[in-house]
Amino acid sequence: MDLGFSGTVTDFYHRYRRGYPPAVVDTLARTLGLTANDTTADLGCGTGQLTLPIARRVRSVLGIDPEPDMLAHARNAAAEQGVTNVDWIVGADRDLPALLRDRPALGAVTIAQALHWMDPGRLLPELRPFLRAGGGIAAVTNGEPLWLQDNAWSRALRGVLESWLDTTLTNGCGTDAASQQHYRDLLTAAGFEVTPATVEYTGELGIEQLIGGVYSAFSATQLPSPEERPRFAERVRDALAPHAPFAEHVRVTMLIGRTHGSRPCTIDG
Numbered sequence: 671m672d673l674g675f676s677g678t679v680t681d682f683y684h685r686y687r688r689g690y691p692p693a694v695v696d697t698l699a700r701t702l703g704l705t706a707n708d709t710t711a712d713l714g715c716g717t718g719q720l721t722l723p724i725a726r727r728v729r730s731v732l733g734i735d736p737e738p739d740m741l742a743h744a745r746n747a748a749a750e751q752g753v754t755n756v757d758w759i760v761g762a763d764r765d766l767p768a769l770l771r772d773r774p775a776l777g778a779v780t781i782a783q784a785l786h787w788m789d790p791g792r793l794l795p796e797l798r799p800f801l802r803a804g805g806g807i808a809a810v811t812n813g814e815p816l817w818l819q820d821n822a823w824s825r826a827l828r829g830v831l832e833s834w835l836d837t838t839l840t841n842g843c844g845t846d847a848a849s850q851q852h853y854r855d856l857l858t859a860a861g862f863e864v865t866p867a868t869v870e871y872t873g874e875l876g877i878e879q880l881i882g883g884v885y886s887a888f889s890a891t892q893l894p895s896p897e898e899r900p901r902f903a904e905r906v907r908d909a910l911a912p913h914a915p916f917a918e919h920v921r922v923t924m925l926i927g928r929t930h931g932s933r934p935c936t937i938d939g
């Protein structure tokens with residue numbers, strides 16, 4: 671399967687994609703009632719941005735992603751950080767029933783910035799039998815794409831990208847209100863009690879970080895070649911220079927669905 675998360679794109683993803691602040695992991699652990707005895711799955715785990723901090727809170731994690739190159743970075747990051755309780759598994763949303771069938775029930779399935787790649791209408795009801803009593807699902811987004819934010823530098827970036835790719839860019843990758851409502855409705859229809867939560871923070875990006883972040887979002891076929899990259903980077907620098915510094919407001923959203931009748935509890939409660 672070629673989703674575009676392969677080759678050099680994954681290097682950029684690993685290096686430049688935002689991680690998740692501790693408040694996000696705290697909120698997930700608390701609301702999902704995760705304990706140190708739990709196993710969770712992180713579906714669409716990518717290079718492990720959410721997998722690794724969750725792994726520090728639970729007994730073990732299944733990090734599942736269809737892209738071997740993403741998993742290779744995740745595996746290296748885990749080794750560098752001394753995280754040893756993650757099984758990295760090549761697989762997609764449709765493979766979950768087969769992957770989970772003979773395993774102990776899960777405390778949670780997290781899906782971070784990845785549900786828009788899946789078939790949530792089929793997936794979410796399918797996951798219920800694999801969750802322990804009181805277990806849940808968290809659909810997480812990690813801020814709007816760099817080129818869709820409501821500020822001058824982001825609009826300038828969108829202009830450069832739309833002209834470079836000769837297209838119009840509108841896809842919020844699951845962060846937009848309509849997608850959030852859709853996911854919430856699907857979780858409810860699948861029998862989950864949904865608690866929405868957000869963590870917001872403001873950060874400042876350097877121009878290299880910004881260009882790296884854009885490269886991380888190209889598919890492998892869209893990524894400018896090494897020879898083209900200086901020209902692309904110059905266009906971005908020229909268009910954005912008048913709008914420095916590049917502050918961004920990041921809104922991490924979580925739709926946390928638990929089985930009915932289960933009460934949130936604390937990690938040590």
Ligand SMILES: C[S@@+](CC[C@H](N)C(=O)[O-])C[C@H]1O[C@@H](n2cnc3c(N)ncnc32)[C@H](O)[C@@H]1O
Nearest residue numbers: 675714715716719737740762763782783784787
């Ligand atoms: C934008 S990345 C998110 C990675 C990571 N979870 C994060 O929060 O940064 C989306 C990930 O979803 C994976 N993905 C795409 N289609 C998928 C599918 N059908 N099932 C599971 N994962 C999928 C991609 O390979 C990629 O690693």
